[in-house]
Amino acid sequence: MLDDKKASRSGKRSGQLRTPAFLRNLRGVRNWKEATAWLEWRGIEDIECITPDQAGVARGKMMPSKKFTSNTSLALPSAVFMTTISGEYPESGNGFVYPEDDGDLKLVPDLSTLSVVPWESDPTAQVICDLVHQDGRVVEFSPRNVLRRVVERYAEHGLKPIVAPEIEFYLVDKNPDPDYPLTPPVGRTGRPIGGGQGYSIAGVNEFDELIDDIYHFSETQGLEIDTLIHEEGAGQLEINLRHGDPVELADQVFLFKRTIREAALKHDTYATFMAKPIQDQPGSAMHIHQSVVWAKDGRNAFSDKAGGETEIFHHFIGGLQRHIPNALIMLAPYVNSYRRLTQGSAVPVNTRWGYDNRTTAFRVPRSDPESRRVENRIPSSDANPYLALAASLACGLIGILEKIEPDAPAGTAVNQDAIELPRGLLEAVALFEGDEALREVLGESFTTTYAAIKRAEFETFMKVISPWEREYLLLNV
Template identity: 70%
Template sequence: MSEAREWLAHRGIEDIECITPDLAGVPRGKMMPAKKFTGDTSLALPSSLFLHTISGEYPAESGEFRYPPADGDFKLMPDLSTLSAVPWESDPTAQVICDLIDTAGKAVDYTPRNVLKRVVALYREKGWAPVVAPEIEFYLVSRNVDPDYPLTPPVGRSGRPIQGGQSYSISGVNEFDELIDDIYDFSDRQGLEIDTLIHEEGAAQLEINLRHGDPVELADQVFLFKRTIREAALKHGIYATFMAKPIQGQPGSALHIHQSVIDRESGRNVFSTEDGSPSPLFYHFIGGMQRYVPSALVMMAPYVNSYRRLTFGMSAPVNTAWGYDNRTTAFRVPTSDAAGRRVENRLPSSDANPYLALAASLACGFLGMVGGVEPDQPTAQDCGDAGKILLPRGLLEAVAAFEEEPAFREMFSAAFVATYAGVKRGEFETFMQVISPWEREFLLLAV
């Protein structure tokens, strides 16, 4: 804290935002004067913040999901390694990501950052350390204040609405030069490392790749990047959205996760043997992904909208296949040397909470490694239109598969499984109260 006090004073910081991700990945927390933060201050949030749906409603108790008798407090514990500036604020402001503990000082099992830490700790017990590199896709869209109207691509510097089909187009990126400059500037001032930025296939769809590293640190970066990109877009009068499928007829947005595992003592990639060939653990990691990811999909595709992305012909995998440098498979092994051997999980969508998506993906690989799960044969075929979707087709089906997998109670905690499933069922019930344009168009006068 003494180092933090010096850091804040050197930058003239006046206010501190103490934030933590809720189940949806939304920043929750408190703001306070910097001098109060560095004093003997106890910060708390009501436990109910981590039991409500994305629409702010509290779902009915169901399955094993129950509310605690009293809506007690959780204590915020700042992780000072995450202290950084908030560059879009007019007054000198800093932010710090916090963990949550209960009144007895125990980590709260069902809060997202703690879920990911639990999975990483299981790797540590085996002498392993997972390494990840996320890729985040998102859309820029025109301001939309009425949810009854579809989203539309924004106007770029050319003065014309942006069109699709511009994968890796430099001119497509240049349409938003000033916005992208702000994203880079805001990121640098927070210590966030962008590896590359490209224009994706969709109209005004961009992708940012992050450098590989520790899962908790990278989840923190994605958490802050989402906020950063939204703020930069608002500065330019447009929205940035991480919805999985924001525009009908356009590709969805993914959160691809590259994963490898190193030996903690030697630093060697355990996916490769000493002669550079793939190791048994490499194959077992893939086997675990194939076996368990369908049951964990709700942590990677958390909303009704997420499953609109996972359909045929929309540049997203709908299978559990794996292959070498095959982008039509769910689990792709990119071309690399032995030290860089990794597995890319192409199923998560960009609307996922990064802590939970990483926890789910790494947990599935871990279960394969410790259980010796063998994968099927790699494929070089186009799996994009195989005629069968090998994943849950909707939110309720995904929730049921999630609850039925007993291994997840050990990996994520029984409290998290019950809480997350209950909240997701509540979100589905909220969605079912809305009448869609499709229903009005095809049912109004026809049935």
């Protein structure tokens, strides 16, 4: 009997050893042969083929896994990637021409992003796709390709950018009627969550079960959370991701947003990434930590061999200071985004930089020379992660190539200073279109398409009458 048990254990061990390592990968395979085996090993029935649109919304198709692995051609109408957040289409003009034929664009699965969809009841997987034209040309205005284009420009100069995003969001009660303000949820204590809970462990514990699901869903997809904290707002949380390649990190933020929303819905709650969802509460940011390394040896290009700051470090900051106001539309993409950028809070209102100074736009955290980096504190959490990273890295690269010198670092609080950033959507669009250096790095087709979408969104917003107007204008003018 003992020999039988030993043989059984030995068989299990040998079976485990014979299982190819890629089958146990939580995220990604190398080729279609591995993809087929990976799906079969997990009993996957359906595949979500998704790609981010200009807003960062997942667009795509779902299909049976057997059809996915049978060399099926995937396509979506090009108009899908030219729509506003409300589903409308911009007018042609200012360099943008709406395609009259609305032809198809091909979806090309990136198998390195293959993972399960843990919140689905049936065994389901997902894969992020790239967009190409029918003849195989890259679709330059697709967000993932815009970011990849910026990263490739770094590579042309022997450099590689490294990023680590931090994403803030609110948990709020379900709000089926948009005419009513959002309210904080009730936690496990049975009371509505209050503000002033920055870094409070008790604040995090109010949502223990929901957060457990966020961790579980994330681990199942191979997504790596560095830390999670409660922020200052009522029911406001922040997730920090580990540093890495910009496209890979943008993919993770893209999937994290889906994951967090699904975990919240499971607990009858909304998770929102609006920049300013609740009046008189702090806004939500997507801070981006950025460094640049030499591609040949991985050394931090911001530090010299003696540990001092390099010209590349200063020029990177100089590029951010000069060009970020012109790229703000990619970091603060909606009318609501500009409600967050106000004086007297922990939000930057200008382009100053400083050492460990959270009132500046560009903060240099305390670190050793190998970890020297610049934190861009301007982006809001409503930004498309691919476009926010592309904009910030493009501005830094322009600074490096044009050797732009920064001003002196701020040694005091500067969040009460004059607002130097655009104050609204149309002003931001005009600055964006007028920056030729940005246009060259980001691409003509993206610049014209994105600007047209943002103009159309502003016009849609202008059709809505706000409570402020009814309160102060209805009987007084």
